[in-house]
Amino acid sequence: MERSVAAVLLALVALPAPACETCRPLVRATVYDGRFLPTLGLLSAPLLVVAAIGTFVYRSDRFGSDGRSA
Amino acid sequence: MDVQPRFGPLAGAGIVLGAGLGGFVNGILLHQILQWHNMLSARMPPDTLVRAKANMMWDGYFHAGVWTMTVGGLALLWSATGRADVPHSGRTLLGGLLAGWGLFNLVEGAIDHQILGLHHVAESAPPGAKAAWDLGFLLFGAALALVGWSLALVERARAARA
Numbered sequence: 001m002e003r004s005v006a007a008v009l010l011a012l013v014a015l016p017a018p019a020c021e022t023c024r025p026l027v028r029a030t031v032y033d034g035r036f037l038p039t040l041g042l043l044s045a046p047l048l049v050v051a052a053i054g055t056f057v058y059r060s061d062r063f064g065s066d067g068r069s070a
Numbered sequence: 071m072d073v074q075p076r077f078g079p080l081a082g083a084g085i086v087l088g089a090g091l092g093g094f095v096n097g098i099l100l101h102q103i104l105q106w107h108n109m110l111s112a113r114m115p116p117d118t119l120v121r122a123k124a125n126m127m128w129d130g131y132f133h134a135g136v137w138t139m140t141v142g143g144l145a146l147l148w149s150a151t152g153r154a155d156v157p158h159s160g161r162t163l164l165g166g167l168l169a170g171w172g173l174f175n176l177v178e179g180a181i182d183h184q185i186l187g188l189h190h191v192a193e194s195a196p197p198g199a200k201a202a203w204d205l206g207f208l209l210f211g212a213a214l215a216l217v218g219w220s221l222a223l224v225e226r227a228r229a230a231r232a
Contacts, residue, residue: 023120030114030124040131042186043109046178047135050089051142053173057166058082058146 075157075229079150081222084166085173087143088218092171093136096178100191101129107193115193143170161225168218175211179204 020027100106108116108125109132116122147163150156182188183204191203 020119020123023123026120027123027127030120031127039110039128042188043128043132043182044135046174046181047089047093047139049177049181050170050173051086051139054082054085054089054143054146054166054170056082057085058079058150060078060082061076 073155076155077157077159077162077222077226077229079146079153079156080159080162081166081169083143083146083150084163084218084222085143085170086139086146088167088170088172089174090136090138090140090143090170091167092174093132093139093178095171096175097129097133097136101132106191107189109189111189111193112187113189157229159225159229162222165218165220165222165225168221169215170218172211172214172216172218175207176215179208179211183207 101108108122109128110125114121114125116125179191183190190200191207192200195203
């Protein structure tokens with residue numbers, strides 16, 4: 001029993017690493033191309049819009065207890 | 071001298087925090103567990119190992135962004151805590167959280183799904199169903215934002231009457 005478990009473990013350890021060393025350079029080339037920064041900007045846009053709304057509400061004097069300026 | 075209570079700091083902190091946490095719901099549930107879409111899956115379908123991993127990397131940037139929002143929301147919440155003019159109101163915070171989650175869905179759905187077409191909610195659904203899921207995502211966001219904002223307004227009105 002112990003030998004079979006050890007054999008299975010050994011087989012698992014002997015498997016090729018799943019990190020895909022051969023495709024890693026291709027992945028990086030796909031992501032970090034000339035469109036990286038514009039794409040990052042597009043992805044950030046919704047977050048920036050909501051952050052701006054939240055900060056506006058945080059600082060707004062119009063959200064006092066009676067809705068008027070505090 | 072009475073200090074007029076201000077609900078804005080708590081509601082604003084809730085909005086930013088709710089948007090960050092709502093972004094995590096999107097990323098964890100729709101990207102990772104259900105695997106309905108990835109960040110750029112409409113432009114770069116994950117049909118090869120390289121493309122799937124590239125989408126995964128973009129999902130990582132998305133998660134980094136919503137993590138930053140969450141930290142920003144915590145910082146705002148911390149700065150609002152303990153202020154004499156900011157009531158300790160759980161309903162206002164909850165309202166802000168729901169409104170933030172809803173706003174995130176609305177803005178992300180409008181920009182990423184409708185305007186830019188970076189991805190769709192259910193990428194592998196038939197075209198009609200794909201549009202319906204995108205619309206449902208927007209409606210869910212609008213409902214969350216309405217419920218959350220109403221909760222915060224009701225709490226403010228209740229405090230004004232007290």
